[in-house]
Amino acid sequence: xxxxxxxxxxxxxxxxxxxxxxxxxxxxxxxxxxxxxxxxxxxxxxxxxxxxxxxxxxxxxxxxxxxxxxxxxxxxxxxxxxxxxxxxxxxxxxxxxxxxxxxxxxxxxxxxxxxxxxxxxxxxxxxxxxxxxxxxxxxxxxxxxxxxxxxxxxxxxxxxxxxxxxxxxxxxxxxxxxxxxxxxxxxxxxxxxxxxxxxxxxxxxxxxxxxxxxxxxxxxxxxxxxxxxxxxxxxxxxxxxxxxxxxxxxxxxxxxxxxxxxxxxxxxxxxxxxxxxxxxxxxxxxxxxxxxxxxxxxxxxxxxxxxxxxxxxxxxxxxxxxxxxxxxxxxxxxxxxxxxxxxxxxxxxxxxxxxxxxxxxxxxxxxxxxxxxxxxxxxxxxxxxxxxxxxxxxxxxxxxxx
Amino acid sequence: xxxxxxxxxxxxxxxxxxxxxxxxxxxxxxxxxxxxxxxxxxxxxxxxxxxxxxxxxxxxxxxxxxxxxxxxxxxxxxxxxxxxxxxxxxxxxxxxxxxxxxxxxxxxxxxxxxxxxxxxxxxxxxxxxxxxxxxxxxxxxxxxxxxxxxxxxxxxxxxxxxxxxxxxxxxxxxxxxxxxxxxxxxxxxxxxxxxxxxxxxxxxxxxxxxxxxxxxxxxxxxxxxxxxxxxxxxxxxxxxxxxxxxxxxxxxxxxxxxxxx
Amino acid sequence: xxxxxxxxxxxxxxxxxxxxxxxxxxxxxxxxxxxxxxxxxxxxxxxxxxxxxxxxxxxxxxxxxxxxxxxxxxxxxxxxxxxxxxxxxxxxxxxxxxxxxxxxxxxxxxxxxxxxxxxxxxxxxxxxxxxxxxxxxxxxxxxxxxxxxxxxxxxxxxxxxxxxxxxxxxxxxxxxxxxxxxxxxxxxxxxxxxxxxxxxxxxxxxxxxxxxxxxxxxxxxxxxxxxxxxxxxxxxxxxxxxxxxxxxxxxxxxxxxxxxxxxxxxxxxxxxxxxxxxxxxxxxxxxxxxxxxxxxxxxxxxxxxxxxxxxxxxxxxxxxxxxxxxx
Numbered sequence: 001x002x003x004x005x006x007x008x009x010x011x012x013x014x015x016x017x018x019x020x021x022x023x024x025x026x027x028x029x030x031x032x033x034x035x036x037x038x039x040x041x042x043x044x045x046x047x048x049x050x051x052x053x054x055x056x057x058x059x060x061x062x063x064x065x066x067x068x069x070x071x072x073x074x075x076x077x078x079x080x081x082x083x084x085x086x087x088x089x090x091x092x093x094x095x096x097x098x099x100x101x102x103x104x105x106x107x108x109x110x111x112x113x114x115x116x117x118x119x120x121x122x123x124x125x126x127x128x129x130x131x132x133x134x135x136x137x138x139x140x141x142x143x144x145x146x147x148x149x150x151x152x153x154x155x156x157x158x159x160x161x162x163x164x165x166x167x168x169x170x171x172x173x174x175x176x177x178x179x180x181x182x183x184x185x186x187x188x189x190x191x192x193x194x195x196x197x198x199x200x201x202x203x204x205x206x207x208x209x210x211x212x213x214x215x216x217x218x219x220x221x222x223x224x225x226x227x228x229x230x231x232x233x234x235x236x237x238x239x240x241x242x243x244x245x246x247x248x249x250x251x252x253x254x255x256x257x258x259x260x261x262x263x264x265x266x267x268x269x270x271x272x273x274x275x276x277x278x279x280x281x282x283x284x285x286x287x288x289x290x291x292x293x294x295x296x297x298x299x300x301x302x303x304x305x306x307x308x309x310x311x312x313x314x315x316x317x318x319x320x321x322x323x324x325x326x327x328x329x330x331x332x333x334x335x336x337x338x339x340x341x342x343x344x345x346x347x348x349x350x351x352x353x354x355x356x357x358x359x360x361x362x363x364x365x366x367x368x369x370x371x372x373x374x375x376x377x378x379x380x381x382x383x384x385x386x387x388x389x390x391x392x393x394x395x396x397x398x399x400x401x402x
Numbered sequence: 403x404x405x406x407x408x409x410x411x412x413x414x415x416x417x418x419x420x421x422x423x424x425x426x427x428x429x430x431x432x433x434x435x436x437x438x439x440x441x442x443x444x445x446x447x448x449x450x451x452x453x454x455x456x457x458x459x460x461x462x463x464x465x466x467x468x469x470x471x472x473x474x475x476x477x478x479x480x481x482x483x484x485x486x487x488x489x490x491x492x493x494x495x496x497x498x499x500x501x502x503x504x505x506x507x508x509x510x511x512x513x514x515x516x517x518x519x520x521x522x523x524x525x526x527x528x529x530x531x532x533x534x535x536x537x538x539x540x541x542x543x544x545x546x547x548x549x550x551x552x553x554x555x556x557x558x559x560x561x562x563x564x565x566x567x568x569x570x571x572x573x574x575x576x577x578x579x580x581x582x583x584x585x586x587x588x589x590x591x592x593x594x595x596x597x598x599x600x601x602x603x604x605x606x607x608x609x610x611x612x613x614x615x616x617x618x619x620x621x622x623x624x625x626x627x628x629x630x631x632x633x634x635x636x637x638x639x640x641x642x643x644x645x646x647x648x649x650x651x652x653x654x655x656x657x658x659x660x661x662x663x
Numbered sequence: 664x665x666x667x668x669x670x671x672x673x674x675x676x677x678x679x680x681x682x683x684x685x686x687x688x689x690x691x692x693x694x695x696x697x698x699x700x701x702x703x704x705x706x707x708x709x710x711x712x713x714x715x716x717x718x719x720x721x722x723x724x725x726x727x728x729x730x731x732x733x734x735x736x737x738x739x740x741x742x743x744x745x746x747x748x749x750x751x752x753x754x755x756x757x758x759x760x761x762x763x764x765x766x767x768x769x770x771x772x773x774x775x776x777x778x779x780x781x782x783x784x785x786x787x788x789x790x791x792x793x794x795x796x797x798x799x800x801x802x803x804x805x806x807x808x809x810x811x812x813x814x815x816x817x818x819x820x821x822x823x824x825x826x827x828x829x830x831x832x833x834x835x836x837x838x839x840x841x842x843x844x845x846x847x848x849x850x851x852x853x854x855x856x857x858x859x860x861x862x863x864x865x866x867x868x869x870x871x872x873x874x875x876x877x878x879x880x881x882x883x884x885x886x887x888x889x890x891x892x893x894x895x896x897x898x899x900x901x902x903x904x905x906x907x908x909x910x911x912x913x914x915x916x917x918x919x920x921x922x923x924x925x926x927x928x929x930x931x932x933x934x935x936x937x938x939x940x941x942x943x944x945x946x947x948x949x950x951x952x953x954x955x956x957x958x959x960x961x962x963x964x965x966x967x968x969x970x971x972x973x974x975x976x977x978x979x980x981x982x983x984x985x986x987x988x989x990x
Contacts, residue, residue: 108878117874117903223707224986227923239902269514269522276511279500286498287512288483317866317899319920324866324892326736346502368875
């Protein structure tokens with residue numbers, strides 16, 4: 001039998017301890033998980049508040065660890081959140097490659113100029129990897145990224161062509177870019193609808209998207225590239241640096257995208273829902289997460305990133321490069337998988353994907369510089385990819401058995 | 403064999419609930435009641451309607467007729483989230499945990515503590531601290547609080563799922579075969595947890611096929627057969643034979659009646 | 664019962680009539696107009712569009728029925744089903760630009776065995792038993808022409824990169840071979856970098872190739888890009904390295920894209936083929952084969968070197984490819 005005390009508590013603490021309303025950064029003792037009987041306050045004082053650094057749960061009554069160990073433990077935990085075991089491996093592999101090529105081609109490979117060229121040439125890949133990471137984390141896949149890139153570039157350039165062409169103003173470029181981004185997000189959202197409402201597997205939906213968006217781009221352009229991208233776009237964003245720095249705009253924009261969305265993935269509820277849905281969509285649904293709506297957002301995000309990639313590509317090449325992005329999807333997906341993400345969803349990080357993209361990029365440029373046939377790159381990437389996926393499968397099977 | 407005279411308002415009650423699935427009548431004016439601070443077992447043979455009744459009471463399905471009352475007041479449970487708002491939680495047989503997330507993340511799944519509206523930055527420290535509190539209160543000892551739930555043993559995963567329900571349930575928790583996949587020691591631990599939950603004032607509905615276990619932990623046992631309640635026993639005053647008899651209908655035939663309503 | 668029997672007989676008569684009509688239509692030997700199908704390498708590539716235009720013009724002139732198809736990308740898996748369909752539809756002739764010199768042999772053999780005359784345009788299968796005629800630019804001569812022109816442009820010395828597409832395509836392989844041979848023999852002072860193959864036809868890969876080449880060879884004088892995609896990639900890479908105009912970029916084909924790149928100064932040389940003539944010759948030789956007349960086994964259509972100095976001349980303008988057949 002419960003007292004009137006807990007009756008009041010029930011009305012005040014509906015389901016969610018801590019609540020979700022704005023400004024709930026204050027952690028109050030009254031808001032501990034609802035425990036009718038009114039002894040939650042007392043219990044909160046008794047159990048230790050500080051989680052232990054090495055992960056061992058402490059029995060109630062043991063005094064909390066010292067401040068220094070707490071700080072060290074917090075750093076260790078934050079570190080562990082940013083990088084897991086599989087990323088460490090890929091990071092080591094990347095470092096080994098960089099060291100090797102720097103040794104083989106000193107002053108050439110390991111020059112600011114070379115890194116700058118590598119960064120800009122991979123800018124649109126990097127941006128697409130950001131979106132693809134979210135998608136793969138939900139146990140989905142987006143094969144249409146290269147086609148959406150082209151579509152977005154076509155729409156943006158089409159707008160600019162009708163409003164000044166090569167001499168289009170920044171305002172026109174801005175509007176064209178927004179249209180391109182919107183096109184990308186729209187294509188992505190349509191795919192998201194296909195996955196959630198039509199219940200077609202992502203592989204099929206995005207394969208269809210790849211074909212359809214490619215076709216649409218060819219229809220709009222009549223089969224031939226638009227050739228007069230705005231000069232301002234090409235000379236500033238495509239070829240220029242951030243004023244006062246040696247940092248190319250292409251690198252600045254792509255890295256900004258990685259950082260912003262990497263933080264969102266790691267530290268926000270949107271990111272956690274992405275992991276949860278990939279890990280167990282039914283559990284997410286039962287927990288009250290709007291799974292379908294979230295998935296549509298994730299695919300729209302992938303489309304948005306492909307749209308941004310389209311603008312960057314347009315700025316770099318000066319044309320819509322209709323036929324030159326057919327297999328970008330493989331490059332991007334390889335990057336995400338090499339980076340440790342599981343195709344079954346639920347595992348992976350943004351940092352891992354970045355490293356996973358960097359490895360083939362470094363291999364390609366490094367091998368080119370030292371004059372080795374780039375088929376070695378294909379062999380190397382193929383082998384590492386199979387190894388990475390096997391490890392993923394093995395881990396997955398282990399977990400299923402547990 | 404008779405209902406204890408109700409001296410308290412049941413925390414959750416079903417009266418005359420009806421549910422059709424096509425031509426099949428799954429619930430035929432089924433009754434159920436759980437009193438505050440008790441463990442009541444819901445038993446019945448396969449096809450008796452246990453799962454349908456439970457789903458109605460946790461808001462997963464909407465009945466075609468009858469009443470559901472919370473603290474004596476009729477309610478309409480439109481969804482599991484709606485039921486949660488009434489303080490009703492459930493632990494399903496599949497646990498509904500995300501194997502790649504850690505225990506604290508699973509505990510707060512769907513109910514994350516966040517900062518800044520719209521951006522919703524996760525307040526991981528608050529969730530971790532409170533999760534540890536919640537586990538400790540139930541005597542759950544997890545070796546690595548940061549480990550992915552998928553790496554934990556079956557019993558530990560069960561504990562996480564139970565702790566989640568307990569952490570948020572203010573009235574009642576439904577548990578569907580909580581010990582089915584567990585070893586002996588782990589089973590004992592889960593039953594301990596159930597008792598602790600009850601002692602904190604949250605009722606527990608235990609759906610189980612394990613009769614000895616039912617008698618070990620439940621205060622009362624309600625028997626469902628062919629979509630209606632056919633018996634209600636005080637656990638200490640009944641036996642496995644009697645329960646099985648009620649489930650299969652042998653008891654009714656022996657008594658020549660349909661059982662108490 | 665009577666009415667049921669009558670209905671059945673009427674039904675069978677209708678079905679029989681339908682079969683007869685259908686049968687009449689499908690027998691290719693029976694109809695008077697000759698049918699040809701042209702399968703190009705990539706449907707919307709300007710080179711092949713120009714070929715299509717030339718073929719259609721010739722087909723109209725000769726009074727044959729021509730259908731044109733092609734894969735969306737230059738790839739074997741996309742072109743294979745189109746060729747396999749021809750083995751079923753059995754037109755009088757197939758004019759085709761195979762996307763690989765060997766991988767499509769079995770499919771082409773099936774088409775040939777079914778009685779369709781096979782003519783190769785642009786690319787070809789290396790198996791001599793396939794195809795009655797091979798019509799293309801003398802790609803080796805084109806590569807040679809490129810080497811001659813580029814070698815002169817860079818003054819006979821320096822380092823030159825060669826960026827091509829996947830190996831196994833008869834045309835590009837011949838171009839590269841012609842280019843490398845001529846460069847080695849006529850301009851021994853020029854150092855040729857090993858051929859780099861952009862297998863996935865990716866603009867980004869071509870860009871990374873040339874950027875790596877420039878980083879390794881800061882004095883790079885020139886580059887040869889085998890098609891429009893590699894040309895776009897190489898031009899962007901040269902621009903990123905701030906070497907536009909310093910690294911003389913030569914390419915094959917005179918797409919509107921490449922011509923506009925020449926106008927803006929990112930390409931210094933384009934070797935133009937005459938795809939319209941290839942298409943027309945293809946139709947003409949196909950008709951010869953159908954009519955049992957003599958077929959010319961090999962036709963080499965002419966090429967010219969377009970540079971900024973001659974690109975606006977009238978004679979040169981006719982070599983520039985079209986994106987659609989106007990008129």
